[in-house]
Amino acid sequence: MTVKHLLNEQLLMGYAAGILPEAFDLVVASHLSLSDESRAMLGGYEAVGGVVMEETEAVAMGADALGSVMARIKSGKAITEKPALRATRPGVLPEPLQEYVGGDVDKINWRPLGGGVKQAILPTSGKAQARLLLIPAGAAVPDHGHRGTELTLVLQGSFSDEVDRFARGDIEIADEDLNHQPVAGPEADCICLAATDAPLRFNSLIPRLLQPIFRI
Amino acid sequence: MGPTEQPRSQGDDWNAYILRVRNHRDEAAFSALFNHFGPRIKGFLIKSGASGTMAEECAQETMITLCHKAHLFDPSRATAATWIFTIARNKKIDAFRRAARPEPEDLPWGPEPEPEAADALALSQETEHLATALDALPEKQREIVKRAYYGDLTHSELAEETGLPLGTIKSRIRLALDRLRQTLNEPVK
Numbered sequence: 505m506t507v508k509h510l511l512n513e514q515l516l517m518g519y520a521a522g523i524l525p526e527a528f529d530l531v532v533a534s535h536l537s538l539s540d541e542s543r544a545m546l547g548g549y550e551a552v553g554g555v556v557m558e559e560t561e562a563v564a565m566g567a568d569a570l571g572s573v574m575a576r577i578k579s580g581k582a583i584t585e586k587p588a589l590r591a592t593r594p595g596v597l598p599e600p601l602q603e604y605v606g607g608d609v610d611k612i613n614w615r616p617l618g619g620g621v622k623q624a625i626l627p628t629s630g631k632a633q634a635r636l637l638l639i640p641a642g643a644a645v646p647d648h649g650h651r652g653t654e655l656t657l658v659l660q661g662s663f664s665d666e667v668d669r670f671a672r673g674d675i676e677i678a679d680e681d682l683n684h685q686p687v688a689g690p691e692a693d694c695i696c697l698a699a700t701d702a703p704l705r706f707n708s709l710i711p712r713l714l715q716p717i718f719r720i
Numbered sequence: 721m722g723p724t725e726q727p728r729s730q731g732d733d734w735n736a737y738i739l740r741v742r743n744h745r746d747e748a749a750f751s752a753l754f755n756h757f758g759p760r761i762k763g764f765l766i767k768s769g770a771s772g773t774m775a776e777e778c779a780q781e782t783m784i785t786l787c788h789k790a791h792l793f794d795p796s797r798a799t800a801a802t803w804i805f806t807i808a809r810n811k812k813i814d815a816f817r818r819a820a821r822p823e824p825e826d827l828p829w830g831p832e833p834e835p836e837a838a839d840a841l842a843l844s845q846e847t848e849h850l851a852t853a854l855d856a857l858p859e860k861q862r863e864i865v866k867r868a869y870y871g872d873l874t875h876s877e878l879a880e881e882t883g884l885p886l887g888t889i890k891s892r893i894r895l896a897l898d899r900l901r902q903t904l905n906e907p908v909k
Contacts (some may be wrong), residue, residue: 557805
């Protein structure tokens with residue numbers, strides 16, 4: 505699969521450095537699962553991280569750190585890894601996303617937003633927010649702008665806006681300068697993963713009134 | 721000369737140490753890796769805002785994970801320093817968040833039992849070029865890159881930072897891409 509719209513350098517570097525909010529990490533990890541080119545670029549930014557770490561002033565480890573680590577390795581139950589589900593199957597949703605949803609698209613807990621548009625907010629820590637959006641084939645999302653950065657990753661179908669057409673694996677990076685009205689392609693309902701680090705800014709009054717209710 | 725005194729230009733040797741841990745559970749190789757990387761991981765984590773205690777614990781856990789996951793190390797895809805950095809970075813994030821951070825899907829082909837030695841060497845050399853390029857940057861730009869990796873820049877500050885010296889890593893990226901394409905074109909065994 506050739507993905508046309510890739511992540512920019514800053515976001516890849518931010519992901520490699522581990523400084524993005526969780527919601528952005530989720531979008532980036534999902535995109536990387538669909539784009540070998542972005543994955544290769546990530547390798548480059550991780551290599552920079554290795555170099556930076558090598559060049560950082562060393563700080564002596566505790567007195568018997570090595571002995572203690574050796575003992576922990578030999579004991580077999582050395583560390584408590586955080587649980588990863590990974591009980592996933594190839595589907596519309598890439599693996600990292602399936603872990604948040606608890607499965608593929610059939611497990612998404614959709615809430616109607618009006619006009620056939622549906623969303624599901626995903627639990628992430630931090631200020632940025634991640635949500636799945638479903639736009640019926642041919643339908644439009646209300647015209648909106650952004651206060652911060654909005655990342656939108658297409659998972660099924662496609663959408664077009666003032667910038668271009670975006671299909672599976674493509675990522676659109678929208679900032680404060682972009683006011684857009686995405687319209688889903690006619691071929692299928694469009695499912696996207698979107699992350700914002702500040703609330704969207706809708707250009708008509710009604711969606712703006714609904715904003716606190718729907719948390720979009 | 722002991723392994724701890726080896727210059728970074730011998731990154732290929734660190735790869736060999738990890739492979740010795742992987743293949744033979746070689747304790748001497750593990751000790752050498754620990755003595756070299758442990759204090760650097762700890763220093764990096766302290767620079768990233770961790771307390772001394774937390775940095776020590778994360779550095780120790782990174783080294784334990786290195787041992788447990790040595791079978792996943794593929795020197796044709798990442799050098800020892802790159803791979804260890806990614807483990808340390810994830811430990812740092814895990815320490816701050818309630819759950820493991822989202823990671824991309826595993827590559828379908830997984831690590832190869834016998835990675836191409838030439839690929840591993842080329843990657844190691846490219847990473848050395850990267851280090852040289854980073855050192856050659858003007859002080860201000862080098863500081864920006866380092867601050868980004870320590871987490872001193874927020875992602876929005878990073879996004880606003882134009883003219884980042886990222887061109888220097890392009891050849892490293894090209895190499896990784898060539899490698900990926902080559903693997904993708906190989907018939908499934």
